[in-house]
Amino acid sequence: MLEAVQLTKRYSSIPAVQDLSFTLKPGQVLGCLGPNGSGKSTTVKMLTGLLEPSRGLVRFDGRNIQEDLTSYRAHLGYVPEEAYLYPYLTGWEYLEMVGTLRGMQRELMESKIDLLLELFSMRPARHAAMGTYSKGMRQRILLIAALMHDPEIFIFDEPLSGLDVTSALIFKNLVQALGKAGKMVFYCSHVLEVVEKVCTDVLILRRGTVIAHDSVANIGKILGASLENTFLHLVDDVDTIRVANDIVGVMRAA
């Protein structure tokens, strides 16, 4: 089980995340929603151990992950928001490097890479430099890198960005399948429909604090509305229809 206990992160005394607590159990798919600047990326970085909390801790199977980050990360599959990759490495080489660094047995690693590349329709481009890849192709490489060592925890930060329709559909089903396979999935996204469809629970952040944390079904029941309307109700102070009309007005101004 993964637990976040009163996680707080401050940048120069300005809080990015404050007193964030939740648990993520095997089989649970926890969606994390929030507008820009709500602390989603900071939360993800603390969960992956890339950022040390100013206060609070993340526990995995009862142990603070900061005590032994290396062994914690062996159980982790992470897809970051931005697909920053080494442009001169080929997709295959990148995956081989990640697999080697994870200490995977070579034959198993190579066969998994081959099969996953095939399933993600990346086989024809596997020996091309990643600098020539589209955003969606890079995203698929990151997904394969996160999946290939069969981790227990998945942390996806905007994983659908740039994916084509088919890959996105495959991915949505994959997340549900991972949940059913007993994996823990933390899923950050802006796309409310996807979160509503694939997540069992949802965590809504606003200005670094949790404003709602419940199952998707319960959140909808409480406010009697869809997740989109609930999100707007809880998070946004902006009248989106008025803003859209104002934009058209400015555009048409002579």
Added chain:
Amino acid sequence: MSFSQCWQVYRERPFWRLVELFVERIFRGGGDTDAEGVDLGVGLVLTLLAMPGGFVSVLLFDKYGSLLQWLRGQLNVDTLLISLPDEYFFIVLSMTVTGAVAVWRWDAMFPDRRDYMNLTHLPISSRTILFANLVAVLFLAALLAIDVNGASCVLFPMVVSAAQGTLPFFLKFAALHAAAVVLASVFAFFAVFSILGTLMALLPPTLFRRVSSYARGIVVVYLVTLLCTSFAVPDMLRRATAAAPPWSFFFPSAWFVSACQLLRNRANPAMAELARLCLPGLAGVIVVAIGAYATGYRRHFVKIAEIADNAVTLHKPKFSFSLLDKVLLSTPFLRGCFRFVTKTLMRSEAHRLVLTGVSGLTLVLASQALMNAFQGTPSWREAALTPDALSIPFIITFLLIIGLRVVFEIPVEIRANWVFQLLLDADGQESEPLARRIILTAILPWVLAGTFAAYFYLEGLAIASLHTVLLLVWSVLLTNILLIRFCKLPFTCSLPVFKQHSIVILISFCFGYLIYAGSTPEFEAAALREPLRMLELLPLVLVGWYVPRHFAKSAIEIERRMIFEESAPRTVEGLRLSE
């Protein structure tokens, strides 16, 4: 109306706005990837480029000061005669710095895919983009010529004419010097630009990409050769009285210095012959550069979209690491990172360029040592045992080991290092063993094999073995010293900040070179006649072995942690009581 106000009016026009955009791209980097380059800022770049000329001029006060000349007993000095080597050096410096900048900005001089994606859908003709970029390139050439030579154009004539003290002499000397260095600078820029343009015009885009980095490497080696021979060429030109030596036609710097001497009425027939190449050569490279640019632009920029579609075809590399995995790379860290580092070295253009420059310098110094070894020695066997010949593998290993160590500090796509931050054990202390394995496997096998084979053939087994073992021990010790407290994965950490002791390190490198590639072969040349004398080196070896180990042991835990960000030590550490 001030210049900035005037420019504000001009930049309202699309063409000049494009010129501004392209100038910025040339300075801030281009290329098709989103790689985060080393962005030093325009001001800092221009200051750095202006510094060598200024520094060298100031250092020459010692040579031209009339009081110092008098103290040395140098009376009735012919200032123009003794200024020839310095004049030549400034011309070479001007060409080298400008040429190096042109090579560095090679990818950014042509509009790239980013420009294509951002500009072609706008109502701007392709011809406007072509001319705007050409104006930006011409602006860059002019700016470099002025910036690189500005300081030396003022300071060097002042230094030279200090003893003469007449204004007409100063003005005439300054005008000719300025003309020579500025034209040499322009020549170097357009020569590089014409090579780039010609390659683009002649080669299909995919082939151009592959050939491009090799061409840049060759240019870098040529520039290094020009710089390294700058101390010998003026004397050779002065002595060549009848006809210009054939090699001098391949040294454009010799054309410009000859033209300068011709206008000062100090040229011998050889110089007069070379001086005639100066202006036609300059006009030639400018014409070729602009012609090739226009053709290359048509072939590449207009077809960028097609290039993007066809880019995805490569073959799986055939090199296998399996033997290294079994012998040298025992842990996942070593296996994974060794592959990453070697591939980066082979594929990252910036790193290859630096290594090519170092290799060029190595080649020149090793060639000089070889030439010196044969001076006054009739046979190969005798020459092989001279300190100069013995120094060759030491020169090669010293410069290449230092070169690799320096290259490790240059980051590549720093934003992508998250994968290592996520996967590597920061407390594993494997960075140093990894770096050592990379340096030694990249350099030692072929240098040791070559050295042993050559000396075995010339001098027999005993001398070959002794020489090779000494080279091996020295290389390992040097590597160990260079990797003291090395706790990074090469290429994944931000650039080191300039520290106060950086100059000390630089001086230590020069001093180290003198010991490693100067004193050691001197000692070895004597010791090879009495092999037992080699034992005298044992205390030095033990010290060299002990010092890095001592530093490694004395490091506290935080100093052993792998780092991904190089930051200046804070003078004041906040207590963060509010958190």
